Amino acid sequence: MLSADFVIATAIGYVGLLFVLAYFGDRRARSNKRSFLHSPAVYTLSISVYCTSWTFYGAVGNAARSGLEFLTIYLGPTLVFVGWWFLLRRLVRISHLQRITSVADLLSSRFGKSNRLAVLVTCIAVVGIAPYIALQLKAVTSSIQAVAGASEFGQGSLKGIDDVGLAFGIAAGMALFTILFGTRHVDAKEQHHGVVAAIAFEAVVKLTALVAVGIFVVYVGGGFEAIFAEGARLGVSVDAESTFDARWLTTLGLSVAAIVCLPRQFQVTVVENSDEAHLRVASWAFPAYMLLMSLFILPIAVFGLTKMPAGSNPDMFALTLPLAFGQDGLALFAFIGGFSSATSMIILESIALSIMVSNHILMPLILRFSAPGGDGRGVTSLVLFARRISIVLILSMGFFYFFFTRDSDALAPIGLISFTAIAQFFPAVIAALFWRDASLKAATAAIAAGFVFWMWCSFLPSFESVSPQVALLLSQGPWGISWLRPEAMFGLEGLDPLTHAAFWSISANVLILTTGSLLTSQSALERIQASVFVDVFRRGNVPSGNFVPGSATANDLYFVAERVLGETRAAALFETEARENGVDPDMIEPSPGFIGRLERELAGSIGAASAHVMLSKVVSGSDVSLEEMMQMADETQQVISYSQELEKTSAELRSTAQQLEDANSQLRELDSQKDEFLSQVSHEVRTPMTSIRSFSEILLEGDGIAPEKRQHFVSTIHQESLRLTKLLDEILDLSALERGERSWENQPVDAEAALDRALTVCEALLRQHGVAVEQGGRAQATMVEGDADRLCQVFINLISNAVKYNDAGSPVLRITSSVRAGAYTVDFADNGPGIARGERKLIFEKFARGQRGAVQQSGAGLGLAISRQIVTRMNGALDLVQGQLPGACFRVRLSVMR
Numbered sequence: 001m002l003s004a005d006f007v008i009a010t011a012i013g014y015v016g017l018l019f020v021l022a023y024f025g026d027r028r029a030r031s032n033k034r035s036f037l038h039s040p041a042v043y044t045l046s047i048s049v050y051c052t053s054w055t056f057y058g059a060v061g062n063a064a065r066s067g068l069e070f071l072t073i074y075l076g077p078t079l080v081f082v083g084w085w086f087l088l089r090r091l092v093r094i095s096h097l098q099r100i101t102s103v104a105d106l107l108s109s110r111f112g113k114s115n116r117l118a119v120l121v122t123c124i125a126v127v128g129i130a131p132y133i134a135l136q137l138k139a140v141t142s143s144i145q146a147v148a149g150a151s152e153f154g155q156g157s158l159k160g161i162d163d164v165g166l167a168f169g170i171a172a173g174m175a176l177f178t179i180l181f182g183t184r185h186v187d188a189k190e191q192h193h194g195v196v197a198a199i200a201f202e203a204v205v206k207l208t209a210l211v212a213v214g215i216f217v218v219y220v221g222g223g224f225e226a227i228f229a230e231g232a233r234l235g236v237s238v239d240a241e242s243t244f245d246a247r248w249l250t251t252l253g254l255s256v257a258a259i260v261c262l263p264r265q266f267q268v269t270v271v272e273n274s275d276e277a278h279l280r281v282a283s284w285a286f287p288a289y290m291l292l293m294s295l296f297i298l299p300i301a302v303f304g305l306t307k308m309p310a311g312s313n314p315d316m317f318a319l320t321l322p323l324a325f326g327q328d329g330l331a332l333f334a335f336i337g338g339f340s341s342a343t344s345m346i347i348l349e350s351i352a353l354s355i356m357v358s359n360h361i362l363m364p365l366i367l368r369f370s371a372p373g374g375d376g377r378g379v380t381s382l383v384l385f386a387r388r389i390s391i392v393l394i395l396s397m398g399f400f401y402f403f404f405t406r407d408s409d410a411l412a413p414i415g416l417i418s419f420t421a422i423a424q425f426f427p428a429v430i431a432a433l434f435w436r437d438a439s440l441k442a443a444t445a446a447i448a449a450g451f452v453f454w455m456w457c458s459f460l461p462s463f464e465s466v467s468p469q470v471a472l473l474l475s476q477g478p479w480g481i482s483w484l485r486p487e488a489m490f491g492l493e494g495l496d497p498l499t500h501a502a503f504w505s506i507s508a509n510v511l512i513l514t515t516g517s518l519l520t521s522q523s524a525l526e527r528i529q530a531s532v533f534v535d536v537f538r539r540g541n542v543p544s545g546n547f548v549p550g551s552a553t554a555n556d557l558y559f560v561a562e563r564v565l566g567e568t569r570a571a572a573l574f575e576t577e578a579r580e581n582g583v584d585p586d587m588i589e590p591s592p593g594f595i596g597r598l599e600r601e602l603a604g605s606i607g608a609a610s611a612h613v614m615l616s617k618v619v620s621g622s623d624v625s626l627e628e629m630m631q632m633a634d635e636t637q638q639v640i641s642y643s644q645e646l647e648k649t650s651a652e653l654r655s656t657a658q659q660l661e662d663a664n665s666q667l668r669e670l671d672s673q674k675d676e677f678l679s680q681v682s683h684e685v686r687t688p689m690t691s692i693r694s695f696s697e698i699l700l701e702g703d704g705i706a707p708e709k710r711q712h713f714v715s716t717i718h719q720e721s722l723r724l725t726k727l728l729d730e731i732l733d734l735s736a737l738e739r740g741e742r743s744w745e746n747q748p749v750d751a752e753a754a755l756d757r758a759l760t761v762c763e764a765l766l767r768q769h770g771v772a773v774e775q776g777g778r779a780q781a782t783m784v785e786g787d788a789d790r791l792c793q794v795f796i797n798l799i800s801n802a803v804k805y806n807d808a809g810s811p812v813l814r815i816t817s818s819v820r821a822g823a824y825t826v827d828f829a830d831n832g833p834g835i836a837r838g839e840r841k842l843i844f845e846k847f848a849r850g851q852r853g854a855v856q857q858s859g860a861g862l863g864l865a866i867s868r869q870i871v872t873r874m875n876g877a878l879d880l881v882q883g884q885l886p887g888a889c890f891r892v893r894l895s896v897m898r
Contacts, residue, residue, distance in 0.1 A: 003148060022197060044285040050265055054139070056338045059297050061317070065314065077258075081287055089279060090537070098532070102356045104117075104118045105118065106266075112523050113612040114444070120448060122360045126397065129349055130418075133346060136342035171395045175391055195347060213321070216325075217300050257425070300317050319334050353394045413498070421458070423502070423505075428513060442514075453504045456486050692721060733866060746787065747788075751784045753788075757792050758799060762800060778816075785874060793870065798890050798892075799813065802828055812831045875895060876895065878890065
């Protein structure tokens with residue numbers, strides 16, 4: 001067993017080592033911008049400050065008590081970092097452009113640079129983190145007791161000092177370290193390279209220590225399988241089936257919110273980020289780090305439950321197991337690892353909270369009540385003093401929470417109380433980054449409501465063990481109102497206390513934020529900042545200013561800058577602006593861009609809200625206020641919108657006019673076609689009518705006509721009458737087909753049978769003209785949708801055309817049918833003169849017969865037009881294609897029924 005003096009001396013020596021690392025790390029980082037301290041590896045290790053003594057000690061205890069629940073603490077951050085492109089990249093980009101210094105500064109800047117919101121967030125963060133700091137103090141004191149042994153504790157140099165005194169000494173030491181290295185510079189946006197170097201070193205130490213204990217346990221236990229087998233034999237097992245319940249989901253959601261909103265995580269992930277590309281490395285390296293941290297948690301927990309005496313504290317298995325096997329050196333190393341986890345959290349959390357307290361609470365008071373004038377160093381000194389006082393106050397709150405709740409048995413529940421408090425910021429942060437209409441009033445009310453529920457349902461019950469009044473309140477409710485009991489609000493019983501508190505606080509938060517934003521309006525500054533945040537990637541790396549030129553002079557602005565930044569930084573800022581504009585520093589014009597730049601510089605020291613208030617006082621004499629500028633912008637936007645509407649209407653009118661012109665052209669075309677059609681019909685009708693009238697007059701006037709002649713004349717009149725009747729029938733038929741007046745119903749038809757029937761009908765005609773029919777290959781019986789008689793009519797028309805217009809010496813008609821790709825196709829090819837190239841597009845028009853056909857054969861030229869209409873009604877196609885013979889080739893294509 002190690003002595004308490006030796007353990008304390010080792011801890012003090014370790015803190016001294018951290019002092020040395022922080023000192024030289026800070027010097028090296030400032031002298032060499034390309035040193036290892038600016039690398040993504042150090043950045044990633046600093047993010048591991050997330051793994052505090054809760055994850056070092058508490059994760060083992062949590063695994064021993066609740067099985068796999070401890071994994072949620074690692075899974076939540078893993079999800080956030082794996083999806084860094086979605087959330088963290090936007091967060092870092094905005095913070096760099098706006099010189100954001102904390103999560104309170106982020107929300108304040110987004111929601112109209114409201115200092116009231118920043119104060120609310122800061123107060124909640126300070127109160128909410130107090131349990132977390134107390135957890136670290138409890139972990140350190142418990143670990144010293146575990147390593148030194150209860151009998152040794154209070155002996156030697158610790159004689160007369162109990163765990164409270166020890167916790168007080170640790171808090172004082174951490175306060176001293178944080179003040180020395182965390183408040184050396186007034187610019188809160190400036191990275192704390194020395195502290196980050198120390199945090200990165202501690203990350204390596206705690207990981208190595210926990211892995212060393214894990215390897216030792218696995219070695220002593222005979223391997224992973226043997227440890228779990230022994231545990232199963234003794235009735236110690238991980239209850240995985242009951243783990244994945246509402247509490248598991250709750251802790252997972254809380255860890256997602258915590259990795260973004262915890263002040264120290266925002267500090268290392270966002271504020272200390274010097275290069276956005278470092279996130280890409282951290283997206284896989286940080287989850288890998290947590291994987292290593294969690295690798296041996298279960299073996300240590302199971303091995304501890306099987307080997308340690310009943311009643312042993314499972315939170316301390318990482319220390320007591322090596323001691324139980326006589327490995328004092330390993331136990332001391334594990335103690336240093338746990339000590340590193342606690343100190344890194346306390347140091348960085350104190351820095352982050354002190355910046356929030358000084359920027360958003362103390363600085364506005366200083367600016368309001370401090371007298372103007374001085375040598376420009378007054379405000380700087382006050383800022384640093386305010387941060388140091390804030391560190392003391394924050395650690396004091398953590399110590400007092402430890403004092404009142406030190407009898408609590410487990411570490412994990414204390415940490416989850418803080419997680420639930422910080423999770424109240426998460427809805428507002430998401431809305432700030434992605435929702436343009438989220439308003440200040442809604443965000444403030446939502447966070448305040450969530451905090452009230454958290455205080456009542458989570459924070460207050462944590463004092464149950466030390467306050468009989470609180471215990472009575474939990475059991476009976478205030479004034480005996482049972483439905484207001486903190487752990488059974490509105491009659492909701494049966495839930496785990498953590499799930500119950502998270503449900504009510506987050507639900508109220510989200511509901512108020514959503515409905516409030518929809519019901520309230522934004523100020524002009526809110527709308528500007530909403531656009532800056534939501535459109536950060538669309539706007540590029542161009543920060544925007546929120547001031548307009550007014551009565552402020554360059555001297556007024558220099559005075560303000562000197563008060564906050566100091567003479568050196570103020571002079572450098574003005575000289576840079578003058579050099580970029582090619583003017584003397586005394587001749588700088590206070591343009592909106594320069595005022596915005598100055599505001600961002602001031603925000604890096606005193607926060608966005610304080611910087612805005614400070615500059616507003618100087619620029620308040622503006623001839624045109626920001627509200628007036630926004631009103632003018634709104635009016636201009638309305639004019640632009642009206643102009644765009646007019647332009648849209650004009651475009652629609654032009655489109656309508658073009659459509660009318662096209663329709664008019666079509667009407668003219670149809671009128672021309674109508675005239676041509678009437679001309680064709682008149683011509684076709686006049687020819688037979690002339691013959692009929694002539695022969696009729698001859699028969700009426702001439703008595704001496706020979707009987708043979710008379711018979712010939714009567715026969716001619718009869719033939720011309722038939723021809724005229726046929727012409728009129730075809731015209732009526734085509735017209736009915738085109739207008740859809742003819743009743744038509746497609747039915748299953750055997751196309752091959754229709755083709756055979758057509759060939760039979762035309763057999764005499766073919767024989768009469770000596771046309772040889774070649775079967776180029778025939779399909780089997782094929783069913784298509786159509787009308788059998790009409791299909792036969794089409795085939796007869798195509799066959800008769802091939803006969804009538806074929807003037808070859810040995811006329812041939814080749815008929816080929818086939819079924820391919822679900823279509824029935826039949827080709828009618830002949831070796832006649834064919835159709836001239838220029839007439840191919842007109843061959844299916846009414847009365848179009850081609851020059852050769854018009855001269856050599858009779859006919860109205862309606863057959864192909866009618867045939868195409870018939871095939872179209874059968875959902876098919878009739879085309880003139882290139883055939884295998886030199887003449888024309890017509891193809892009928894119909895869909896095959898399935």
